[in-house]
Amino acid sequence: MLLAALLGGTFMTSGAQAAGGRGHHGDRAGTRSGLNRVDLSGWAEAQRRADKARHRADKARRLSKPARTALAGAVAAPSRTASALTRQAAALAPADVTAAADPSTLVLFDTAGPYGHLGELYAMAAANLAGHFGTVTARPVQQYTAGQLESYSAVIYIGSTYYGGSVPDAVPDAFHQDVLTTTKPVTWIGANIWNMAGSVGVPQFTQKYGWDPTSSFYDDGGSVGTVTQVSYKGRTLTRKIPAGQDGGVLRPNVLTGPGYPAVTRLAEGLDTTSGHTFGWAVRSANLTYIGEIPFAYVSESDRVIVFEDLLFDALAPGTAERHRALVRLEDISPESDPAELRAIADYLYSAGVPYGINVIPVYTDPKGAYNNGVPETVRLSQRPQLVSALKYMLARGAVLMNHGYTHQYGNTDNPYNGVSGDDFEFYRAHVDAADSVVYDGPVSGDSAVWAQGRVTAALAEFTLAGLPRPTLWTTPHYAGSRTDYQVFSANFNARLERSLYFGGTLTGAASDPNRFIGQFFPYVVRDVYGTKVIPENIGNYEPEAFNNHPARLPADLIASAKANLAVRDGFASFFYHPYFPVQPLKDTIEGIKALGYTFVSPAAL
Secondary structure (H helix, E strand, C coil): CCCHHHHCCCCCCCCCCCCCCCCCCCCCCCCCECEECCCHHHHHHHHHHHHHHHHHHHHHHHHHCHHHHHHHHHHCCCCCCCCCCCECCCCCCCCCCCCCCCCEEEEEECCCCCCCHHHHHHHHHHHHHHCCCCEEEEEEHHHCCCCHHHHCCEEEEEECCCCECCECCCCCHHHHHHHHHCCCCEEEEECCHHHHHHHHCHHHHHHHHCECHHHCECCCCCCCCCEEEEEECCEEEECCCCCCCCCCCCECCECCCCCCCCCEEEEEEEECCCCCEEEEEEEECCEEEECCCCCCCECCCECHHHHHHHHHHHHCCCCCCEEEEEEEEEEECCCCCHHHHHHHHHHHHHCCCCEEEEECCEEEECCCCCCCCCCEEEEHHHCHHHHHHHHHHHCCCEEEEECCCCCCCCCCCCCCCCCCCCCCCCEEEEECCCCCEEEEEECCCCCHHHHHHHHHHHHHHHHHCCCCCCCEECCHHHCCCHHHHHHHHHHCCEEECCEEEECCCCCCCCCCCCCEEEECCCCCEECCCCCEEECCCCCECECCCECCECCECHHHHHHHHHHHHHCCEEEEEEEECCCCCHHHHHHHHHHHHHCCCEECCHHHC
16 A cells, blocks of 8 residues: 555655656655555554554542542643743753764664554664664664663664553563663653553653653543644744544643653644643753654655754754755766756856766657657667756856666656656656556666666766766655665765665665665654755745645755754755756755855755
8 A cells, every 4th residue: 555655745756847858757756755555544543543443441449549630630630732841942951961972873673563664764763863863773662671772872762662562561671771771862752651651660651751651641632643743943834644544643741740850841732623832852850752663654844854954953962053955967978958057057156056867878768758659769878968067066056967878768668658758767657546646666787796787887878978977966856776876876976866675774674675764854864764865845836736745945945954953063055957947946956045054066965
């Protein structure tokens, strides 16, 4: 079942034109990232059902112990709205730790239960982000041994399996105890924090952390409500979960009686059903708790930005505020118009904006879709005027980047027509009856040898055209297999893109070859493939809606850049097709600059 990435919108949709500017589809990022072939509706239902059972059991225990109930009513009333005690938006306190000079992160994840495969996907997303700061180790939580976290600068646990009922708790008691006693920063995301409280003792937990997970639940008044936004550092971030897919956000029951430490509400969730606000992310002592896993149904202005920034508190608390921007020109091919390229180059040079140029070295239309039925293939070396324009751009601040070999796959509609710039090169896809682009898996014959052949042929064409060898790569339509990504890593210094991360990458276990999580980043990371990835995180200009993606105008890109100001050392990175007029590009760049961003060269990263 195709969910988050595809139903929500993912990395590839069509554009107004393709690489040659002939009025057909073009490369586009899409507006979401998330999961593929994952039944989130079933997972969400199971989580809601399990949490209701826990809630009923808690009520039964309280009714059977009147004295305890009275005490709980006196000191443990749920915090429905922000208070002076718990709302500390002006001072988002870092964890009570000192980060190491060379940070290392331990990421622990669930593998048990019918949705155990989710854990690895989410762990890769967390590990990729932690890879911005230093080294990362990721392993199933059941492999944790006592004292292990002391070898790391910080720990992240992702509770994706709701332990209870028929799924016994797989989190070792040693981990619970170590979290309580360590001074290392621990970020706990999602489920099972109540099991830690039960393991170490509820009084011990509440006395250290000031809130009670055993009386904190996903529901508010009988349902998980409709949490539509998260506020953080003065920014309102989106949360858009399709109906039936929402497992809820835990509402921390902050204790306000004497003797409890203050709990900092780092980010505020808003439930538009009830009008209640609550701590979407809270911190006390060494523990930062986030009430949901924010890696599904992610957009460019999404609440995942909170987690992306909070990692600085644990791993680099001394980081100074800095906001940089990137722009690249997309889908330049032998059929591109040299005059259009020179016009954009002149504007960017006059504005003092360095940029990347993504070049497809061979344009092909194997069925003549745009050439009156006559097949056509044109190589970069056969277009001296275009090569001259590229050299003109390189002399004025551009960085040459490799964007596939042909940016299409054989004579196959993949998914449109087989034309360069329109179609996927390293992954199969089709457009379904609902007009959505659906990922189908690696191309037939995919292998390291096949992918290397494409890369070698592309690089040879750059040399034949008299251009320098590109050191940066962008995967066509941001989609390749795990094998393909490993080949790209071996040939280029970095990728500038959004990427797919496949099940089995961390565990080595066999997995559905089309089960992946898609992700984009707010800063440069070293990902689980071992590759430096330069961010593209706010999308691209697209004046028309199609394939169930809305139009995306300069104002939309600027709004996403504004949301990403919440990341203290983050980027606003986008791309632009040079067959569009210069003015929308100018509007976007000027708007991003006005927010305080400074444009930098991809080569400088």
